[in-house]
Amino acid sequence: MYSQLKRRLPMVAVIAGVAAVILIAFFANLVASQQRELGAILQSVQKTLASLEALRPASIEDAAFRNAVKQTLKAPHVVSVWLFAPDGRIVSSEGANTASRDRVQELVTSDTLRGLHAFHKGDPSEVDWVAVMALSAMPREGEHNEVFLPYVQAIRGPSGSYVALVGVAYEVSDVIPKRGLGLGSIAGVLGFYLAAAIYWLALPLWVFLDARDRRDRALAWGIFVLIGNLVALLAYLLATSRPSAGHSSPA
Numbered sequence: 270m271y272s273q274l275k276r277r278l279p280m281v282a283v284i285a286g287v288a289a290v291i292l293i294a295f296f297a298n299l300v301a302s303q304q305r306e307l308g309a310i311l312q313s314v315q316k317t318l319a320s321l322e323a324l325r326p327a328s329i330e331d332a333a334f335r336n337a338v339k340q341t342l343k344a345p346h347v348v349s350v351w352l353f354a355p356d357g358r359i360v361s362s363e364g365a366n367t368a369s370r371d372r373v374q375e376l377v378t379s380d381t382l383r384g385l386h387a388f389h390k391g392d393p394s395e396v397d398w399v400a401v402m403a404l405s406a407m408p409r410e411g412e413h414n415e416v417f418l419p420y421v422q423a424i425r426g427p428s429g430s431y432v433a434l435v436g437v438a439y440e441v442s443d444v445i446p447k448r449g450l451g452l453g454s455i456a457g458v459l460g461f462y463l464a465a466a467i468y469w470l471a472l473p474l475w476v477f478l479d480a481r482d483r484r485d486r487a488l489a490w491g492i493f494v495l496i497g498n499l500v501a502l503l504a505y506l507l508a509t510s511r512p513s514a515g516h517s518s519p520a
Contacts, residue, residue, distance in 0.1 A: 271478060274474075274478065275475060275478040275479065275482075278471045278472075278474055278475035278478070279471075279475060281467065281471045282467075282468050282471035282472050282475070285464045285465070285467035285468035285471065286464075286468040288460070288464040289461055289464040289465045289468060292457055292460055292461040292464065293461065295457065296457065296458075296461075299454075307441060310346050310439060310441060311418075311420070311439075313344075313345055313346060314344070314346060314347065314420050314437060314439045315420070315422075317341055317344040317345075317347065317437075318341070318420070318422035318435055318437065319422075320337070321334070321337055321338060321341065321422065321424060321435055322422060322423075322424050322425065324337060324424075325425065325426060325427050326424065326426060326432055326433070327426055327427060327432070328426065328432055329352070329354055329360060329432050329433040334424075334433075335352075338350060338352050338361075338435055339361075339363065341435070341437060342363055342364050346439040346440050346441075347364070347437050347438070347439050347440075348364050348365040348366075348417060348438050348439065348440050349362065349363065349364025349365045349366045349367070349407070349417075349437065349438040350362070350363055350364055350435065350436070350437050351368065351403065351407060351435070351436040351437070352433060352434075352435055352436075353373055353399055353403055353421075353433065353434040353435075353436065354433060354434075355395060355396050355399060355431045355432065355433065355434065356395065356399070357372045357373045357374050357395075357398075357399045357402065358371065358372055358373075359371060359372060359373060360433075364438070365417070365438065366407065366417075366438060368406075373399060373402045373403050373406050374402060376402075376405075376406035376409055377402040377405045377406050377409075378405050378406075378409060380405075381401065381402060381404075381405035382402075396423055396431045396434065399434060400421045400423060400434055403419070403421045403434060403436045404419050404420075404421055404436070407419040407436050407438055408438070416440060416441055417438040417439065417440060417441070418438065418439055418441055419436060419437070419438050420436065420437055420438075420439060421434055421435070421436040421437075422434065422435050422436075469495075469498060470495075472494050472495075472498060472499070472502050473491045473492070473493075473494040473495035474491070476490050476491055476493075476494040476502065476505050477490065477491030479509075480505075480509075483509065485509070490505055493505070
């Protein structure tokens, strides 16, 4: 029985190792694909907001600008749009999440405020503060924020001074599942851990059986390979391939 197990363990380790590598490659490709899709969505949102910046409105009350901001809600992936004054006043909010307060300072999380004070040693411009606080406030007001991401664009007027900030929440539910991993992904993760465990344990078990047959510190070698895995296995094979000290090679 032990001899059959010993013969099969190397093949078991190879199969399990290959399976683990394949599953790693699959999930790496999945993550890379999601990152590419998220990047494409973000570029689309940035392009939409860049068109607003190109308007160079004279003020936040500019009619053409306000209409363009409202039309942003119809852009791909955009689910809500907010308009902020440079001082943090919330001028409007439409879509999936709307403001419950009049100023962004009233919605910002305490963690964000602590972070601002910790990392900004100097005095940041007020627009910088408002932009960061808006990124914190918009998700706080939304529903199903696991599938929405916020983005804020500062808008300059003809003189180059800031006249407004436009914030949008854009949907990524097509890329990131709403309810976490699907059954297939969960099975893949469990399969990876199972394959990795079989691979990792098969090698020291084979070494233990082989060293026991050789009457050569089987437990010590088994623990050594359990810790060092493939590198330790190579060390074991090199050590056991040398001729015993009590035997001389034929002349």
